[in-house]
Amino acid sequence: xxxxxxxxxxxxxxxxxxxxxxxxxxxxxxxxxxxxxxxxxxxxxxxxxxxxxxxxxxxxxxxxxxxxxxxxxxxxxxxxxxxxxxxxxxxxxxxxxxxxxxxxxxxxxxxxxxxxxxxxxxxxxxxxxxxxxxxxxxxxxxxxxxxxxxxxxxxxxxxxxxxxxxxxxxxxxxxxxxxxxxxxxxxxxxxxxxxxxxxxxxxxxxxxxxxxxxxxxxxxxxxxxxxxxxxxxxxxxxxxxxxxxxxxxxxxxxxxxxxxxxxxxxxxxxxxxxxxxxxxxxxxxxxxxxxxxxxxxxxxxxxxxxxxxxxxxxxxxxxxxxxxxxxxxxxxxxxxxxxxxxxxxxxxxxxxxxxxxxxxxxxxxxxxxxxxxxxxxxxxxxxxxxxxxxxxxxxxxxxxxxxxxxxxxxxxxxxxxxxxxxxxxxxxxxxxxxxxxxxxxxxxxxxxxxxxxxxxxxxxxxxxxxxxxxxxxxxxxxxxxxxxxxxxxxxxxxxxxxxxxxxxxxxxxxxxxxxxxxxxxxxxxxxxxxxxxxxxxxxxxxxxxxxxxxxxxxxxxxxxxxxxxxxxxxxxxxxxxxxxxxxxxxxxxxxxxxxxxxxxxxxxxxxxxxxxxxxxxxxxxxxxxxxxxxxxxxxxxxxxxxxxxxxxxxxxxxxxxxxxxxxxxxxxxxxxxxxxxxxxxxxxxxxxxxxxx
Amino acid sequence: xxxxxxxxxxxxxxxxxxxxxxxxxxxxxxxxxxxxxxxxxxxxxxxxxxxxxxxxxxxxxxxxxxxxxxxxxxxxxxxxxxxxxxxxxxxxxxxxxxxxxxxxxxxxxxxxxxxxxxxxxxxxxxxxxxxxxxxxxxxxxxxxxxxxxxxxxxxxxxxxxxxxxxxxxxxxxxxxxxxxxxxxxxxxxxxxxxxxxxxxxxxxxxxxxxxxxxxxxxxxxxxxxxxxxxxxxxxxxxxxxxxxxxxxxxxxxxxxxxxxxxxxxxxxxxxxxxxx
Numbered sequence: 021x022x023x024x025x026x027x028x029x030x031x032x033x034x035x036x037x038x039x040x041x042x043x044x045x046x047x048x049x050x051x052x053x054x055x056x057x058x059x060x061x062x063x064x065x066x067x068x069x070x071x072x073x074x075x076x077x078x079x080x081x082x083x084x085x086x087x088x089x090x091x092x093x094x095x096x097x098x099x100x101x102x103x104x105x106x107x108x109x110x111x112x113x114x115x116x117x118x119x120x121x122x123x124x125x126x127x128x129x130x131x132x133x134x135x136x137x138x139x140x141x142x143x144x145x146x147x148x149x150x151x152x153x154x155x156x157x158x159x160x161x162x163x164x165x166x167x168x169x170x171x172x173x174x175x176x177x178x179x180x181x182x183x184x185x186x187x188x189x190x191x192x193x194x195x196x197x198x199x200x201x202x203x204x205x206x207x208x209x210x211x212x213x214x215x216x217x218x219x220x221x222x223x224x225x226x227x228x229x230x231x232x233x234x235x236x237x238x239x240x241x242x243x244x245x246x247x248x249x250x251x252x253x254x255x256x257x258x259x260x261x262x263x264x265x266x267x268x269x270x271x272x273x274x275x276x277x278x279x280x281x282x283x284x285x286x287x288x289x290x291x292x293x294x295x296x297x298x299x300x301x302x303x304x305x306x307x308x309x310x311x312x313x314x315x316x317x318x319x320x321x322x323x324x325x326x327x328x329x330x331x332x333x334x335x336x337x338x339x340x341x342x343x344x345x346x347x348x349x350x351x352x353x354x355x356x357x358x359x360x361x362x363x364x365x366x367x368x369x370x371x372x373x374x375x376x377x378x379x380x381x382x383x384x385x386x387x388x389x390x391x392x393x394x395x396x397x398x399x400x401x402x403x404x405x406x407x408x409x410x411x412x413x414x415x416x417x418x419x420x421x422x423x424x425x426x427x428x429x430x431x432x433x434x435x436x437x438x439x440x441x442x443x444x445x446x447x448x449x450x451x452x453x454x455x456x457x458x459x460x461x462x463x464x465x466x467x468x469x470x471x472x473x474x475x476x477x478x479x480x481x482x483x484x485x486x487x488x489x490x491x492x493x494x495x496x497x498x499x500x501x502x503x504x505x506x507x508x509x510x511x512x513x514x515x516x517x518x519x520x521x522x523x524x525x526x527x528x529x530x531x532x533x534x535x536x537x538x539x540x541x542x543x544x545x546x547x548x549x550x551x552x553x554x555x556x557x558x559x560x561x562x563x564x565x566x567x568x569x570x571x572x573x574x575x576x577x578x579x580x581x582x583x584x585x586x587x588x589x590x591x592x593x594x595x596x597x598x599x600x601x602x603x604x605x606x607x608x609x610x611x612x613x614x615x616x617x618x619x620x621x622x623x624x625x626x627x628x629x630x631x632x633x634x635x636x637x638x639x640x641x642x643x644x645x646x647x648x649x650x651x652x653x654x655x656x657x658x659x660x661x662x663x664x665x666x667x668x669x670x671x672x673x674x675x676x677x678x679x680x681x682x683x684x685x686x687x688x689x690x691x692x693x694x695x696x697x698x699x700x701x702x703x704x705x706x707x708x709x710x711x712x713x
Numbered sequence: 714x715x716x717x718x719x720x721x722x723x724x725x726x727x728x729x730x731x732x733x734x735x736x737x738x739x740x741x742x743x744x745x746x747x748x749x750x751x752x753x754x755x756x757x758x759x760x761x762x763x764x765x766x767x768x769x770x771x772x773x774x775x776x777x778x779x780x781x782x783x784x785x786x787x788x789x790x791x792x793x794x795x796x797x798x799x800x801x802x803x804x805x806x807x808x809x810x811x812x813x814x815x816x817x818x819x820x821x822x823x824x825x826x827x828x829x830x831x832x833x834x835x836x837x838x839x840x841x842x843x844x845x846x847x848x849x850x851x852x853x854x855x856x857x858x859x860x861x862x863x864x865x866x867x868x869x870x871x872x873x874x875x876x877x878x879x880x881x882x883x884x885x886x887x888x889x890x891x892x893x894x895x896x897x898x899x900x901x902x903x904x905x906x907x908x909x910x911x912x913x914x915x916x917x918x919x920x921x922x923x924x925x926x927x928x929x930x931x932x933x934x935x936x937x938x939x940x941x942x943x944x945x946x947x948x949x950x951x952x953x954x955x956x957x958x959x960x961x962x963x964x965x966x967x968x969x970x971x972x973x974x975x976x977x978x979x980x981x982x983x984x985x986x987x988x989x
Contacts, residue, residue: 033975034975034979034982035979037931037975037976037978037979038979038982038983040930040931041927041930041931041979041980041982041983042927042930042983042986043930044930094982094986098986173923173987174986174987175987175988175989176984176985176987176988176989178989447792447795447799448794448799448800449800449802449807454802454807457802458805471802474792475792479789620973
């Protein structure tokens with residue numbers, strides 16, 4: 021890689037943020053090589069927009085300096101985002117017909133058939149004898165429209181666009197005469213890239229180029245939208261059709277349309293290859309979802325009406341039958357939406373990874389003793405909300421312990437006042453100083469003017485992040501040591517007789533079945549955090565609650581239950597109870613992400629507490645899946661990075677064999693192994709107090 | 714802490730909704746008003762404008778009042794004493810000096826406590842008796858129970874964007890006020906405001922407003938609220954005084970909104986593409 025080359029990896033977050041600012045939506049940024057969709061053929065030097073991602077070349081080295089190469093990334097991104105910003109995917113064929121008389125003539129009087137397994141664009145192309153030619157024309161003219169709109173909205177890229185267009189024009193084969201359909205399309209492309217039209221028209225032997233340019237210029241109007249493009253395509257197609265689609269001198273073909281269908285021209289890299297049809301289908305799903313919601317509302321209303329005796333008496337057909345018909349219609353539509361969504365996902369390479377903002381993090385390769393740059397992709401999203409009944413259950417379970425934990429926190433005063441005497445300005449006069457002042461004045465000495473006293477506030481400035489391991493193993497039963505039967509605490513007492521000083525509750529409060537299901541590790545982790553959170557919420561320290569899991573380096577999941585500064589109320593409590601066991605335990609990126617979050621709080625004292633039930637592991641956490649040392653080393657490195665960023669870290673594990681690996685991950689005084697899982701709430705509270713005292 | 718000077722000309726304010734009518738109705742009913750909104754969206758300017766409308770228009774019976782608006786910018790060391798008043802030592806005697814709140818209560822001005830949640834908790838307690846049917850200010854040090862002038866109105870503001878448990882209004886305080894919510898204006902109206910306040914041409918103002926709107930779409934990425942109308946206006950003022958627009962945006966926007974280097978680069982990219 022030359023020194024001027026820019027790797028996508030180096031500017032991935034910058035482009036993702038830029039794309040978010042421009043579009044208002046979070047986009048992942050990926051290298052084109054990583055595209056796994058089945059419905060689109062990308063090109064290595066272009067760009068492509070997908071539902072949630074922007075695909076770009078993994079490296080740009082076309083220019084002699086880094087800045088220009090970086091700006092090319094920006095130009096490629098902006099053009100792709102332009103398709104969404106300037107409404108390409110909002111295309112609906114019915115509206116196109118309404119807006120374009122020549123298109124309406126081609127479509128005929130029959131209403132457009134319901135579109136299944138094809139986009140509105142496919143229906144539009146289908147109005148023409150040679151759909152691929154209509155598609156090619158649309159691609160050229162729509163790219164031009166997007167460029168025009170983009171350059172008007174973002175004039176700062178005009179220079180970059182001019183440069184790239186000139187590079188593209190110089191790269192293309194020279195064209196001495198325009199003699200056939202391919203040539204006409206080629207000069208149309210050149211025209212859209214800014215080559216002077218007059219010079220091209222001079223070389224035309226077909227007689228259509230001037231008319232084609234005049235028609236194509238319609239999309240240069242600022243008010244031009246996607247329907248201007250489709251109308252223009254219909255008109256240009258008509259011009260080409262009038263000369264037999266294959267303008268002279270190609271003769272003697274049996275089927276000129278078949279030949280026209282084969283015509284292709286290479287599109288410029290700066291325009292990329294947006295999967296227009298698939299993205300339109302995706303956009304159309306919103307319409308269908310609205311229809312579905314409308315049907316749901318109608319069914320609800322009809323069901324109520326069906327109960328009315330008046331409806332029973334006066335309806336043409338029984339209301340129950342009408343409700344059944346609507347329900348069938350609704351179910352059919354719901355199935356159709358599901359099938360369409362899955363088809364689109366497959367085509368666009370969306371493998372169902374969590375939606376939301378993603379972040380790239382380095383990983384420490386202990387074998388190579390170096391960082392793997394941008395190795396892990398972490399998706400941050402809100403934890404799924406649990407239901408209200410689960411929140412109530414949780415609050416009931418922790419209620420008996422809240423007072424005790426709260427008392428412990430009272431030893432950490434949130435703020436205190438310190439009286440300062442002899443100050444020039446303050447809340448109250450300091451009478452001792454006034455006396456001295458008067459004495460000095462009367463004896464002719466210079467009096468000390470500091471006659472006030474004030475109360476200065478001393479405030480705790482703490483931010484704490486609790487990071488919970490949501491690996492699948494937290495689904496295991498939480499087995500207390502030396503327990504002879506389920507439902508009894510260490511001392512053998514039934515847990516429903518506990519008082520304030522008993523160990524943490526072993527069973528849920530409401531038990532409707534004969535035997536309660538065993539409490540799982542996740543239940544204890546969640547309850548312990550809830551107890552801490554309730555105490556901290558009253559106390560006033562800033563804190564966040566997060567969970568992590570995932571599967572593979574490209575899918576680390578980071579779940580937000582509560583952000584710093586967010587109150588522990590409805591949404592955050594539901595998100596907390598919604599945290600559930602998921603997949604693997606790739607700790608490194610989750611710790612690095614928490615470190616970044618803590619750093620942004622700007623608090624004087626930052627604390628990261630990691631709660632886990634085992635060693636770090638993932639399907640590709642190191643070259644050998646059975647080698648846990650790699651994950652331990654990366655986690656240790658991530659903890660060291662956090663410490664270097666001024667964060668107090670602490671690991672709490674309920675894995676009784678935790679000493680084996682924790683002593684390699686952190687210093688002795690930075691971890692604790694909880695032998696009795698029910699002691700976790702107290703231990704957590706003590707750890708927190710120790711770290712923040 | 715400052716007192717607004719007597720103003721004859723109306724301060725510039727572009728209404729975004731029905732806030733003028735709502736505030737006037739609240740004033741005439743003497744209902745305390747809470748203004749909620751992100752930083753730099755025009756809350757303070759709105760109060761200044763309303764003070765002008767209610768006290769300085771020709772038909773106002775309150776025109777005689779020298780100081781119609783008393784503004785206090787609250788901060789974490791602001792105490793109840795700072796608001797109510799204190800004894801000062803003058804020659805051989807201790808002289809009582811009214812604080813800004815007491816001054817407004819006596820004279821019948823509007824008292825505007827800007828960013829009230831920044832102040833110490835004891836300050837919010839002293840306003841309680843002023844904001845219910847009693848309309849009284851207890852002055853502990855002079856043993857005075859001061860009834861509010863009939864024209865007095867208390868207005869507070871706060872920014873829910875960076876609220877935290879530490880800096881949140883207690884329900885007992887919040888529920889004494891009618892609340893008017895503010896947001897940033899849309900691009901067209903923000904451009905009008907920027908052009909008026911900074912003196913830049915309409916096209917530049919439009920570009921700055923677009924930068925503002927785009928940057929706010931990054932609000933969850935390392936800064937709380939995005940660039941404010943005030944910052945956009947400052948940037949416009951720099952441009953008006955001959956600073957290159959990109960440099961002005963770097964000073965006024967890019968470095969002001971975030972300390973995250975990558976966010977700064979992305980915002981700089983937005984500025985670079987939006988400006989000609």
